[in-house]
Amino acid sequence: MSKLLRKPEQNEVSQGVTIVQDVTTENSPLEYVGFKIVDLAPGAKYSEVLGKQECCIVAVTGKINVTDGEEVFENLGTRESVFEKVPTDSVYVSNDRRFEVEGVSQARVALCYSPSQKQLPTRLIKASDNGVENRGILSNKRLVHNILPDSDPTANSLLVVEVFTESGNWSSYPPHKHDRDNLPEESFLEESYYHEMNPPQGFVFQRVYTDDRSIDETMTVEKGDVVLVPAGYHPVGVPDGYTSYYLNVMAGPTRIWKFYNDPAHEWILKR
Numbered sequence: 001m002s003k004l005l006r007k008p009e010q011n012e013v014s015q016g017v018t019i020v021q022d023v024t025t026e027n028s029p030l031e032y033v034g035f036k037i038v039d040l041a042p043g044a045k046y047s048e049v050l051g052k053q054e055c056c057i058v059a060v061t062g063k064i065n066v067t068d069g070e071e072v073f074e075n076l077g078t079r080e081s082v083f084e085k086v087p088t089d090s091v092y093v094s095n096d097r098r099f100e101v102e103g104v105s106q107a108r109v110a111l112c113y114s115p116s117q118k119q120l121p122t123r124l125i126k127a128s129d130n131g132v133e134n135r136g137i138l139s140n141k142r143l144v145h146n147i148l149p150d151s152d153p154t155a156n157s158l159l160v161v162e163v164f165t166e167s168g169n170w171s172s173y174p175p176h177k178h179d180r181d182n183l184p185e186e187s188f189l190e191e192s193y194y195h196e197m198n199p200p201q202g203f204v205f206q207r208v209y210t211d212d213r214s215i216d217e218t219m220t221v222e223k224g225d226v227v228l229v230p231a232g233y234h235p236v237g238v239p240d241g242y243t244s245y246y247l248n249v250m251a252g253p254t255r256i257w258k259f260y261n262d263p264a265h266e267w268i269l270k271r
């Protein structure tokens with residue numbers, strides 16, 4: 001199996017707290033991005049003390065309470081399924097702070113991490129704060145919820161976005177990359193993809209490949225999988241009949257999302 005594909009696990013770390021995905025800079029080829037999926041039963045609590053990392057806590061499904069020890073944010077979350085396709089609530093917590101997440105209902109929480117040195121204020125990113133974007137044409141249409149875009153100064157290095165791609169469409173297509181620290185042409189951002197499909201037995205194909213093909217992995221991706229993108233183009237193809245969801249975390253030396261399209265396929269934008 002590709003080293004860029006992480007299958008979900010059921011690691012119950014305490015009563016009602018199950019770690020489903022746990023990507024760190026120590027256990028992955030990523031140097032900037034970290035990512036967890038935590039399932040919480042009602043009343044179960046998960047807490048962390050952050051070092052020189054910032055974290056965006058995303059209420060993927062269900063309702064949660066979040067505190068950083070000073071502020072309390074209650075009843076966050078807007079959906080029982082991501083496929084309701086409504087934006088959700090998130091909380092940004094900066095470096096050298098702690099946080100605790102409590103399940104109000106059965107909840108799935110994404111913890112999105114990146115490096116942070118300069119402590120910034122904790123911030124509730126309400127669902128209504130998400131920038132909603134219909135992107136693409138023909139068979140490349142997708143719906144984008146910008147949770148923590150580079151235009152939002154809340155974070156030091158973290159970018160978080162979720163994308164819905166309909167049946168028979170492609171996203172992150174034409175293939176693009178952001179693996180060179182070469183602004184203004186291109187920024188260097190590592191990336192993680194957390195995937196879900198509807199109906200849940202579905203799969204999508206994701207290719208991660210570099211110009212020199214030193215990386216060239218085409219993966220069959222299923223519900224709960226994480227795909228790691230240390231470098232390279234990273235298109236996603238969605239079979240007929242299914243809807244794809246993914247949550248992206250990006251981070252790198254400069255918090256700017258400036259991608260570069262694969263010249264071989266850029267022509268499709270001119271149709």
Ligand SMILES: O=C[C@H](O)[C@@H](O)[C@H](O)CC(=O)O
Pocket residue numbers: 135142161163170171172173191234248259
């Ligand atoms: O680089 C960002 C990620 O690849 C996705 O968020 C992608 O941009 C989604 C899309 O435009 O299809």
